[in-house]
Amino acid sequence: MLTIRDLKITIAGHAVAEIETLDLVAGQRLGLVGESGSGKSMIVMSTLGLQPKSASITGSINFNGQELVGLSDKKMADIRGRLIGLVPQDPTKSLNPTMKVGKQISEAIVLHSNAGKKWVDQRVRELIANVRLPDPDRILRSYPHQLSGGQQQRVLIAIAIASNPALLIADEPTTALDVTVQGEILELILTLSRELDMGLIFVSHELGVVRFVCDEIAVIYGGHVFEVGPAQAVVNTPLHRYTEALISSNIAMPKTSADIGRDTGALQSIDGSVPALGAFPDGCRYRNRCEHEIAECAAPVPMQTVEGNRRHRCRNPISGQG
Amino acid sequence: MSIIKVKNFHFSYQPRAAQAGQSWTLRDLNFSLDAGGFLGVVGESGSGKSTLIRNLCGLLPITRGQIQVAGRDVGSLNDSEKLDLRRSIQLIYQNPKRSFDPRMKIGMSVSQPIRSLEKRVPPTAELETLLARVGLQPDYLDRFLHELSGGQLQRVAIARALSVKPIILLADEPTSALDVSVQAQALKLIAELREELNLTMVLVSHDLAVVGRITNKVIVLKAGEIVEQGDTASVILNPQHEYTQKLRAAATAVSL
Numbered sequence: 001m002l003t004i005r006d007l008k009i010t011i012a013g014h015a016v017a018e019i020e021t022l023d024l025v026a027g028q029r030l031g032l033v034g035e036s037g038s039g040k041s042m043i044v045m046s047t048l049g050l051q052p053k054s055a056s057i058t059g060s061i062n063f064n065g066q067e068l069v070g071l072s073d074k075k076m077a078d079i080r081g082r083l084i085g086l087v088p089q090d091p092t093k094s095l096n097p098t099m100k101v102g103k104q105i106s107e108a109i110v111l112h113s114n115a116g117k118k119w120v121d122q123r124v125r126e127l128i129a130n131v132r133l134p135d136p137d138r139i140l141r142s143y144p145h146q147l148s149g150g151q152q153q154r155v156l157i158a159i160a161i162a163s164n165p166a167l168l169i170a171d172e173p174t175t176a177l178d179v180t181v182q183g184e185i186l187e188l189i190l191t192l193s194r195e196l197d198m199g200l201i202f203v204s205h206e207l208g209v210v211r212f213v214c215d216e217i218a219v220i221y222g223g224h225v226f227e228v229g230p231a232q233a234v235v236n237t238p239l240h241r242y243t244e245a246l247i248s249s250n251i252a253m254p255k256t257s258a259d260i261g262r263d264t265g266a267l268q269s270i271d272g273s274v275p276a277l278g279a280f281p282d283g284c285r286y287r288n289r290c291e292h293e294i295a296e297c298a299a300p301v302p303m304q305t306v307e308g309n310r311r312h313r314c315r316n317p318i319s320g321q322g
Numbered sequence: 323m324s325i326i327k328v329k330n331f332h333f334s335y336q337p338r339a340a341q342a343g344q345s346w347t348l349r350d351l352n353f354s355l356d357a358g359g360f361l362g363v364v365g366e367s368g369s370g371k372s373t374l375i376r377n378l379c380g381l382l383p384i385t386r387g388q389i390q391v392a393g394r395d396v397g398s399l400n401d402s403e404k405l406d407l408r409r410s411i412q413l414i415y416q417n418p419k420r421s422f423d424p425r426m427k428i429g430m431s432v433s434q435p436i437r438s439l440e441k442r443v444p445p446t447a448e449l450e451t452l453l454a455r456v457g458l459q460p461d462y463l464d465r466f467l468h469e470l471s472g473g474q475l476q477r478v479a480i481a482r483a484l485s486v487k488p489i490i491l492l493a494d495e496p497t498s499a500l501d502v503s504v505q506a507q508a509l510k511l512i513a514e515l516r517e518e519l520n521l522t523m524v525l526v527s528h529d530l531a532v533v534g535r536i537t538n539k540v541i542v543l544k545a546g547e548i549v550e551q552g553d554t555a556s557v558i559l560n561p562q563h564e565y566t567q568k569l570r571a572a573a574t575a576v577s578l
Contacts, residue, residue, distance in 0.1 A: 035501040036472075149367075178366035179528060183572040205502050208576040235578060249506040253570070253577040254534040260555040261360070261538040267513070269506035273471040289503075 001026040001167060001199045002047070007059035007069070009042050009051065009223075014278040016042050016055070017223040020303060021311075024167070024216075029193055029200040031210030031231065033246075034220035037274045040203050043220075044169050047201075048086060049076035064166065082112040085160030085198075087170040087189070091152035091177075095144040101155050102140030108162040127158040130195075131188060150181035154188065161192060167199040168192075174209065186213055207246060211235050216309070219243045222275070222285030225303070229310040239312040242286045245270045284315065292316045324354040324390075325490065325522050326361075326378065331387035333370075333377055347373050348546045350387070355522060355539065357489075362533030362554065363526045364569065365543035371526045374543070375492050378524065379411040380404060392489070409439050412483035414512075416495040418475035422467045428478055429463030435486045444485070452481040456511060473504035480511065490522045497532065509536060530573045534558040542566045 002024040009017040017039035024030045034040040045051050047061055047068060061068040063084070068076070080086070088094040096104060105124045109115070115123075128136040131154040144152055153173060160168060170189055174182040190213050193200040204210050210217055210231070217234040219227040219242065227240040238244045248268040254260050272289040275281075281288045287297040296315040305311045333348040348370045355361045365371045376382045377389060377396075384397040392410060399407060412435070415421040422431050429449050436444045450460040456477040467475065476496060483491060493512065497505040513536045516523050527533050533540060534554060541551040542563065550563040561567045 035503055179530075179576075180366065180568055180572045183575055186576070206576065207502075208578045211578070212576050246503060247578060249503055250578045251506060251509065251529070251531050251535055253531040253574045254558055257555045257559060260534055260558060261536060267506045267510045267535065269510055270503040271507075273473045273504050274501055276471075 001028075001064055002201070003060070003062040004043075005060040005062070007043070007046070007057070007061060009039065009046055010056050010058075011052065011054050011277070015223055016277065017046075017220075019043065019059075019223075019225055022218060022225060022228070023309075024199050024201060026199060027197065028216055029190075029202060029214040031202045031204065031214035031217045032220055033204060033207050033210050033217060035205055035274050037222070037277060038220040039223035040220050041171055042223075044171055044201055044203055048080050048084060048169065049073070050080075078112075081108065081160075081165070082163045083165050084167045084169060085163070085165040087153070087157055087160045087168065087173045089172040089175055091149055091156050092144070094156055095152060097144055099143075100140065101142050101144065101147065105140075105155065105158050105162065108159040112163045123162070127162060130161065130192065131155070131158045133158075148181075149177050150185060153177065153181075153185050157185075157188065157192070161196060161198070164196065165198060167201070169201045169203075171203045172205070173202075175204070182209070189213060207235060207250065219246070222280040224285055224313060225311075226286070226314070227312045229306075233310060237318075239306065239310075239317045240314040241290050241292045241316065241318070242314075244318055245290075284313070323357055325357040325359075325392055326355040326524075327388075327390040328353050328378075329388045329390075331377070331384065331389055333373060333382065333385045337385045346385075346546055348377070351548055353541055353548065353551055355524070357522055358520055359522055359539055360516065360537045361524045362537035362540045363524060363543060364528070364530055364533050364540060364566075366528055366569075368545070369543040370546040371528075371543050372494055375413070375494050375524065375526050379413055379492060380407050405439060409435075409486045410488055411490045411492060412486065412488040414476070414479050414483050414491065414493040414496045417499045418472055418479050419467065419499070421479055422475065424467045426466075427463065428465050428467070428470070431467075432463070432478060432482045432485060435482060439486050452485055453478070455484065455515070456481045471504075472500050473508060476500060476508050477511065480508075480515065484515065484519070488521070490524070491516065492524045492526075494526045495528065496525070498527070498529070505532075512536075530558060530569055531577055542569070 004019050004022040007019040032040040046057055057069050102124060105127060106120050109120050109123050125136055133139050133154050174185050202210060202213050214231050217231045218225050221242050227243050249270050270289055283298040284301045287293045294316050301313045301315055303311050303313045328351050331351040332346055334346050336345055339345050363371045380396050389396040432449050433444050449463055453462055458477055497508050500508055525537055537554050540554045540557040541548050544565050550557055550566045561570055
């Protein structure tokens with residue numbers, strides 16, 4: 001459905017993302033996991049033609065046979081919203097505060113169809129039901145500030161799926177939400193992608209969140225894909241040293257009394273911090289923070305295929321696997 | 323011996339409406355914390371957890387009830403006692419990028435509590451020692467906010483809080499604005515310094531896992547009321563209140 005080849009996104013002479021190969025197969029849910037500065041948002045924004053004006057893009061993003069790189073703004077605007085929907089990060093900043101919610105949803109429908117008012121009104125109610133919002137009469141007449149963060153995110157999901165897109169992109173859709181609301185929104189996105197047979201690209205900095213929603217995970221650091229594979233495999237048997245470190249620095253829910261309190265020694269952490277754009281080392285972009293660096297890491301690291309779609313880019317992968 | 327005692331404490335941003343029985347932001351809180359203890363305050367947005375932390379250090383007035391810190395009633399301090407309280411309780415904020423003056427060099431920022439509370443200008447060596455304690459090189463003193471990463475800035479915030487030798491440290495979601503790979507670093511640093519300096523600490527967080535890992539007592543806030551409190555082990559591993567159970571289930575579902 002989405003095929004990325006030799007994609008290079010450059011801002012002010014610095015490569016923000018360099019992706020040789022990344023695929024989303026129809027009906028699949030792909031998670032992009034990365035920290036700030038990994039380029040994950042830049043990749044999905046480029047897919048929507050929403051990259052900053054200062055960014056230059058080479059390579060190919062092919063969406064169901066249509067090349068998206070270099071597409072005119074007008075053609076891109078037609079694809080965006082109609083064929084590819086976006087659920088943004090912060091719902092409280094993404095709706096128009098001066099416009100009633102019902103009007104905002106119908107705008108999204110009218111933009112890509114010339115159906116009559118009656119049909120549009122009916123479709124709005126259908127969408128409200130799709131995203132499991134109760135009391136549609138009240139919701140449609142509400143302004144965004146009268147809704148909770150979770151309800152606002154449901155409205156934005158309704159807008160994103162208004163034209164039955166083939167692909168839904170969710171960029172950290174639950175980061176701004178409370179943990180109990182996060183669970184409900186994740187469930188909703190998962191259910192909708194199945195019900196409506198939509199491909200999903202889910203961007204997050206949290207591996208646990210991505211595993212919950214996706215069946216395929218790509219771990220991204222410094223604009224490079226470090227590791228790709230089935231979600232469970234990436235989490236349970238990581239190949240790249242960065243993925244391993246990310247998992248062990250994760251602060252997991254305590255399971256036994258041995259995990260509780262006092263024991264600060266048990267907290268693993270990665271030394272240093274994510275470098276600024278342009279300050280990443282040559283070769284493996286993680287090597288200046290890696291405990292397993294070897295001489296070969298200074299040279300460019302090619303992507304290696306272990307089997308099928310299980311790939312990694314590590315010179316010194318976790319033993320017994322690479 | 324309890325160093326923080328909270329008794330029948332109520333707070334409202336609209337005290338008049340609240341006295342008439344409505345709109346309490348915090349309602350009838352009762353808890354205490356022993357010297358050297360580590361309390362986690364858990365709750366979702368709007369539960370009043372950040373308000374509580376501001377009450378504990380006297381940044382907000384007390385509407386009803388009592389908060390005692392080190393044997394003194396926070397609600398009835400004179401000016402010099404307020405200064406004392408500020409020295410003995412320091413605060414680390416959620417977003418380090420918003421808790422520093424962008425026009426000030428880091429060294430100047432770190433020296434602010436000493437300047438305002440101890441009325442003296444700290445020598446460079448003292449500032450360097452403070453930075454060393456949080457694992458930062460002396461040359462950071464001459465840098466500006468935008469030259470530091472979030473994790474480095476949060477370290478500076480910790481150094482700044484420790485500069486006036488507080489006995490209690492309050493932290494309001496100190497890791498939630500940080501990258502995943504440095505969250506554990508920051509948390510570990512806070513926990514280590516707490517042990518080393520024998521600090522009493524209150525950590526506010528929406529993250530049950532974080533609170534579970536490093537605190538030894540927990541209160542769970544919901545809409546301004548404590549729904550459950552106790553030892554961290556029992557509250558986190560065997561929550562009794564339906565709301566705590568819901569929080570735990572939601573956090574476990576997305577935990578690795």
